[in-house]
Amino acid sequence: MKRTRSLIAAALGLTAAVAFSVAAEAKTTLNALFMAQAGYSESDVRAMTDAYLKNHPDVSIKLEFVPYEQLHDKITLAAGSGQGYDTVLYDVIWPAEFAENNILADVTSRIDPATKSAVEDGAWTTVYYKDKAYGMPWSVDSKYLFYNKEMLQKAGIVNPPKTWDELLADAKIIKQKGIVDYPIVWSWSQAEAVICDYAILLQAYGGKFLDENGKPAFNKGGGLDALKYMVQSLKDGVTNPHSTEYLEEDVRGVFSSGKAAFALNWTYMYGLANTNAKESQVVGKVGVVAPPGVDGKNPIGTVNGAMGLGIPTSSQNKDAAWDYIKFLSSPEIEAKYAASSPPIWKSFYEEAAKQNRPDADLMKAEAESFNALSNRPQVPDYQQFSARLQQAIQQALLGKATPEDALNAAAADLSN
């Protein structure tokens, strides 16, 4: 009798254990990779995820944050090992590479026509390659020209510059009046950041990265003029010479401490520099406009800095991952965190234009830029393309070669 009872107890225990493990298995775990840098902050993403989990008790999400510079390599490395993430954040310059190498899953059928038309066109270039979608755009961004209103006023400059030549002239006045030593600060470190600054000037000067046949064209016309402008601004002593070691965060540091009158940076700098007294000594003095243009060429220069959320091909939880992505990129969530990163939804900007918002300058700069977003080349070997071009640009900036020689050598290398 005793033996029977123990057997029953054991059987019950076993059943409970199995049931418990089945229940545990039923909970879907998503591994998600994000960036801890510009755009939505780590705390933003954690708050968004918590909001999602409240309504999805059957899901658990493991978040991982890496600096931008490691994002690409983390994604490719995980793909190489055949396992890893279910949701990844990726940059506008990578869809060609990720699509050609089967790193991200094709989600074209998951995007409905209503969503397609409601999102900014520039944002879609982040996820589309050869007419197939490899994710959902999450943020659309461009670099803007930030300026210190007080410094411009002291120098007697009424309006922010509309052309790059005007910017150079204004900077010279500011320097001559001794308001700051170096009026302009850029992110010209040997990194993707220098390509973004160069892309803005390249568009303004009417240049192209590649010609119709996909061959390098940055060494001619507007591409060459853009680099010449960068070098000239260094020679004139109006560009902070330390820009060659700076990334965006360094630019923010210099501008926020009142050591520069002009800076190019992404949206995220606006809130931190203009309203956050802990992070900035120029609170309330920050103006922002779309980057200037060039007379007779282009009235504006921009760089598409949109980012998207994709599902790696190896993910076992594609449906759950898509549901999570849809939530993160929904109009409500994006509007709530708009101060960190500009939303992808057209309706947000239409609404914003009607309101008298304190960040109306930024909204205007965003709307103007998003209408004219220029892309960096969509090539499968973009990382290599960019690395070679970074090297050429730095050669010219550091005076090791003329802009012509540096760009011609890079174009020749990349043609092969």
Next chain:
Amino acid sequence: MESRGRLLLLLPLVVVLLAVIGWPLLDTFWLSFTDARLGGQTGNFIWFDNYLHAFRAPAFRRALFVTVMFTVCTVGAEMLIGLGVGLLLDMDLWGRKFLRGLLIVPWALPTVVNAMCWRVIYNPDFGALDAFLQQIGAIKEYQSWLGDPTTALIAVGAADVWKTFSLVAIITLAGLQAVPRELKEAAEIDGAGPFERFRTVTWPVILPPLTIACVLRTIEAFKVFDIIWVMTRGGPLDSTKSLSILVYQEAFSFRHAGYGASLAMLSVAITMMLIGAYSRAVKIQGAVR
């Protein structure tokens, strides 16, 4: 029977080492003869093409030069400063115990934290180094130490020396404890000066551990990655791009897994030679004892 028992005890270690080092190394070796791309197909067997390409590529030669320069200069400086500080802290100084304790701090600091600290020190707009140099009149204008190809490697090297010289100093100190006091006193009575006493009594005792420290540090420095990655990511103009950074860039950023593997194997071959030097140093030390 006894030797079989010893072998049996070593077995778990050998199995683990083969699994975590042996197999990946063999796999990398095989990969280095293919044109495989990360995340793509296995690739075709292309014999020695990757190696030939490496020897012809200016990027490889440059990275090798950067690595050798970094290794020679940092290890040289670490040995000299470490030896000096070790000798100094062996003397009867006020606060010697406290200073000896302090010595461990740079060594204990994670490399990434050390690199971040030095990035702030070198900051060309707010950095402490520029402020100090300007105040003593050594420079007129703030300099971009990490943004100038002529100074970037030196700046990164200095940050590395600051972190690792203390290891050499600690090893020197430990070695100095083994110098027989009576020998020192005898030399002093015999009229030997401080330099002569150091040369004939102290130096022979501390040389073997210092040789091992030097070889170990050389192997470490040759593999340098993290401090450069955090401070300059190989820039400006590739002036700080070491062999490890080149391997990482080729294999993971450019996804040239085969070519990256061949560069890694070349790096391993050089490290193996350094390990050979280490084994010799250990043997010499054994002979001295």
